[in-house]
Amino acid sequence: MSQQILNEQEVFRRESLTKLREMGIEPYPAALFPVNISSKEIKETYAEGLEKRDLLINELLEGKRVNVVLAGRLMSRRIMGKASFAELQDSSGRIQIYLNRDEICPGEDKELYNTVFKKLLDIGDFIGIKGYVFVTQVGEISVHVEEITVLAKSLRPLPIVKKDEQGNVYDAFVDPELRYRMRYVDLVVNQQVRETFLKRTKLMNSMRQFFNDHGYLEVETPVLQSIPGGAAARPFTTHHNALDIPLFLRIANELYLKRLIVGGFDGVYEFSKNFRNEGMDRTHNPEFTVMEIYVAYKDYNWMMEFTEQLLEKIAVDLYSTTEVPFGETVLNYKAPFPRVSMYEAIERFTGVDISNMDEAQLRVTCRQQGVEVDETMGRGKLIDELFGAKCEGNFIQPTFITDFPVEMSPLCKRHRTNPQLAERFELMVNGKEVANAYSELNDPIDQRERFMEQMRLADRGDDEAMTIDHDFLRALEYGMPPTSGLGIGVDRLTMFMTNQSTIQEVLFFPQMRPEKVH
RNA sequence: GAUUUCGUAGCUCAGCUGGUAGAGCAGUACACUUUUAAUGUACGGGCCCUGGGUUCGAAUCCCAGCGAAAUCACCA
Incomplete structure (x- = not known):
């Protein structure tokens, strides 16, 4: 058994894992989480017909309140003291979530927000949330979180890809070797x-x-x-x-x-x-x-x-x-x-009608066209070579x-x-x-x-x-x-x-x- | 298989003609109750792919290896 060498961030995450357990929170719970909606469904369902002013003041919404339960990976956090925004990514996309300390922790004990959310959770962790849909001041459909559940702790830091308002991507995870070897990471981080x-x-x-x-x-x-x-x-x-x-x-x-x-x-x-x-190349894989x-x-x-x-x-x-x-x-x-017959294709791109040529004539034609051929090639192979060299690439x-x-x-x-x-x-x-x-x-x-x-x-x-x-x-x-x-x-x-x-x-x-x- | 290019922090990348490393994001700490590439301050984090060589001294130059990509060759 070789000792796994951990980098600084992995050490921190393992420490967080231990602390969660010490607080009585199981980082890998067994029970199902009762997801009832996806981020995409929320956005599609509530995108239309809601005036943001109407929704901004939650009290006004009592009648229209939409309770949701969803789960996914925590993909970003913007912590502003007693309130935070974060992004949750599920299999259908991402949605912004909003957390308020005193709503998540209504009593005296503020540990769940101050310690669990702010310190012990990391980007990449799976969490489940219960809450309701609202629209922020700037008009983004979001989920106001009332309950948060740790579903699975991530022990390795994901590459962080950021996008600005114009859609420009920063620090994209692009190294093909890493992307192919760790496709799971590629899929988490690269939507396309x-x-x-x-x-x-x-x-x-x-x-x-x-x-x-x-x-x-x-x-x-x-x-x-x-x-x-x-x-x-x-x-x-x-x-x-x-x-x-x-x-x-x-x-x-x-x-x-x-x-x-x-x-x-x-x-x-x-x-x-x-x-x-x-052989393997950009169009051939062994399987x-x-x-x-x-x-x-x-x-x-x-x-x-x-x-x-x-x-x-x-x-x-x-x-x-x-x-x-x-x-x-x-x-x-x-x-x-x-529909183009092979003979027609060759005539079109070489100007030569080969339909009645024998093997020897074909070999001469190939050489005239600059196609390398050898004596072992039969008539069929010669035609195939000629087509491959002169015609194939032209049919877009x-x-x-x-x-x-x-x-x-x-x-x-x-x-x-x-x-x-x-x-x-x-x-x-x-x-x-x-x-x-x-x-x-x-x-x-x-x-x-x-x-x-x-x-x-x-x-x-x-x-x-x-x-x-x-x-x-x-x-x-x-x-x-x-x-x-x-x-x-x-x-x-x-x-x-x-x-x-x-x-x-x-x-x-x-x-x-x-x-x-x- | 050949040639070329590349391999530096978790990720994306700087690092000139050799003087043993930098940035942004991410992380840690503090502040912040509607932010959205959040912000501000401070702080950590490196077998510079591996092994040789040259040199007083190598991330940097040379050789070999490992891995990747591109081009070519091969290939129903």
């Missing part, structure tokens, strides 16, 4: 961080509602998989002791959802935490969330319409408009979105890119009119991929061949090639109806919908190197 995460939840709820309204079923599929399929990525590996087998954290849930379509469900979706053992949905008897054209309706709904649910600011621009999610407003090379899409049905292409689209927003969808490959023989092709790639040294999943093939052999599937990067979509430029800002607890202990 809290807003971002509320929007994230709203976004996911909006998606759920959309899918449920269509009658699709939310399901759960295995996170621990013995064959990490459905995507091309390096997995995290683990081991099951009882079975004595290696297991992998899923890199995708696609193959399981398709098994459920085989099983007879019309539409299934899952918010899937996926895990990929790859991340993808929403995948599979709908039977549909194709990728249907899915495009479904996707743009979904995105439009999300924007409206979050902002009551389809226009969402992002960085310097405004993204407009008003459906329909433009929501745009569907359609008809990818079939080699890059081993789980996707061949295009109905061009067997070199796949019936696949990606939704690009702000130059980044947000969603990916297929007319799903349901021909078991073609699927087996595609897996074999992946194995050949693996033998050639492509460590991202997919592993063959025999049970999945068996499922397809029983028959999967024509199906369209869609995957949406929830973290990335949240970034775009909340105007954040790093994934860390939309994950409560982004992956960090372990903190050093000393």
Whole structure:
């Protein structure tokens, strides 16, 4: 057991804790506190229709007196002798509270105000108050406190962020390392961080509602998989002791959802935490969330319409408009979105029509366009590189890119009119991929061949090639109806919908190197 | 993985060409019965990320390490 080294302020707070107990006040009481209103409800309910003069003189208010019980953290104090103002922060926001010594301590004993409130309580402590609503001389809706209860003592000083009348913020808690490592502090102190995460939840709820309204079923599929399929990525590996087998954290849930379509469900979706053992940067975290949905008897054209309706709904649910600011621009999610085929996109941004080129011609074209390529790259990979380098970043407003090379899409049905292409689209927003969808490959023989092709790639040294999943093939052999599937990067979509430029800002607890202990 | 920048009080930050530390907020004490970045007076608070080196002397210069951020590379 190592001795915790306390700074001066932590020592004071522990002393206050002891003194509270000596006074017979339990700093961590067990009983519930009968909260009956939130700070936001008070402000919304009483904001209108009350003349401040009417309310200022409390005696005049006897008839309209509004008793409230609320609780939260003490976030600031302005002590003026026998009266004090403070701010209480609950999950809905902050409200000013007013304490008067002789009202809190009606008898001779003034300890509760003089000692407990003024000395032993600190910023960050949880308290409960009972009192009534009033409006101050300058018009701020406040709570006049009649009873105060200690609910939980805070032993560490919070960063103090102050704001002036113009809304300028002083001493903001901004160090990203501290904010990510101690997200709880970040959330207490930075209102806008809290807003971002509320929007994230709203976004996911909006998606759920959309899918449920269509009658699709939310399901759960295995996170621990013995064959990490459905995507091309390096997995995290683990081991099951009882079975004595290696297991992998899923890199995708696609193959399981398709098994459920085989099983007879019309539409299934899952918010899937996926895990990929790859690099981290401002758009990649080792664990991340993808929403995948599979709908039977549909194709990728249907899915495009479904996707743009979904995105439009999300924007409206979050902002009551389809226009969402992002960085310097405004993204407009008003459906329909433009559809651009990959060949068209490449022609638009390079002036070269590659639709009839073979591998050798493509390699020359790439080099002419200044795209680095090597001899191991096949036709599909070359097109992908060309698109990534020359086109991708140009699609700022929501745009569907359609008809990818079939080699890059081993789980996707061949295009109905061009067997070199796949019936696949990606939704690009702000130059980044947000969603990916297929007319799903349901021909078991073609699927087996595609897996074999992946194995050949693996033998050639492509460590991202997919592993063959025999049970999945068996499922397809029983028959999967024509199906369209869609995957949406929830973290990335949240970034775009909340105007954040790093994934860390939309994950409560982004992956960090372990903190050093000393 | 590469490059660059950063790491000083609980928080936000100063600290020049080397002379072992400052401010604001927060804290402590006192005053103050409607303040709101409350105010006034006084006082505390530092392994200057860690470890080496150069030097009479290092927060400062050099090297290494640890952590973070940005850019690039990689990456369905």
